[in-house]
Amino acid sequence: MAKRKCKVCGVVFEKLRPLQFVCSPACGAEYAKAQRAKQAAKAKREAKAKERVKTLALRRKLETVPELTKKAQAAFNRYIRLRDAGKPCISCGAAWKDNFQACHYVPAGRSSKLRFDEDNVHGGCVRCNLYESGNLRGYRIGLIHRIGEKRVIEMETDYEVKRWGKEELRELAALYRKKARELERG
Numbered sequence: 415m416a417k418r419k420c421k422v423c424g425v426v427f428e429k430l431r432p433l434q435f436v437c438s439p440a441c442g443a444e445y446a447k448a449q450r451a452k453q454a455a456k457a458k459r460e461a462k463a464k465e466r467v468k469t470l471a472l473r474r475k476l477e478t479v480p481e482l483t484k485k486a487q488a489a490f491n492r493y494i495r496l497r498d499a500g501k502p503c504i505s506c507g508a509a510w511k512d513n514f515q516a517c518h519y520v521p522a523g524r525s526s527k528l529r530f531d532e533d534n535v536h537g538g539c540v541r542c543n544l545y546e547s548g549n550l551r552g553y554r555i556g557l558i559h560r561i562g563e564k565r566v567i568e569m570e571t572d573y574e575v576k577r578w579g580k581e582e583l584r585e586l587a588a589l590y591r592k593k594a595r596e597l598e599r600g
């Protein structure tokens with residue numbers, strides 16, 4: 415018969431039957447106890463993981479459209495700032511600065527659809543965005559320069575109302591986080 419080391423006390427013993435891991439009934443009891451403890455710990459871990467999934471699902475369910483819109487907008491704006499880094503202010507042509515903002519041409523409040531349209535949002539200086547109400551006259555000129563007059567007029571005359579669903583907003587946030595990461599990697 416083969417020799418083997420007792421899993422509990424480490425003594426080397428003659429194995430009498432297959433799947434014998436221990437040298438004696440006493441070590442057998444010890445071994446069984448350890449196995450039970452292991453099982454219990456595993457069950458506890460699994461229950462905890464399940465609970466975590468449930469909490470996450472609940473949190474997701476409770477997220478509101480305005481909250482998700484805010485998150486998607488933050489991800490989108492961040493991407494726009496990265497995309498336009500180094501470019502002058504869309505409205506006044508001022509040289510790029512770190513504090514440039516993602517400025518909407520057609521305001522988000524006027525068009526829910528264009529709120530997340532890359533053609534409609536460009537990097538601009540704080541003065542134009544906050545104090546000149548977007549400096550829309552200058553914005554229009556700069557925008558025509560970047561995307562062409564045809565597209566600008568299309569956006570100006572687009573009155574389609576878009577109701578973003580929760581899932582869509584989550585997807586938008588994920589998409590723009592990914593696009594931002596790609597730009598950061600260069």
Ligand SMILES: [Zn+2]
Pocket residue numbers: 420421422423424425436437438441
């Ligand atoms: Zn033993």
Ligand SMILES: [Zn+2]
Pocket residue numbers: 503504505506507508538539540541542543549
């Ligand atoms: Zn400006």
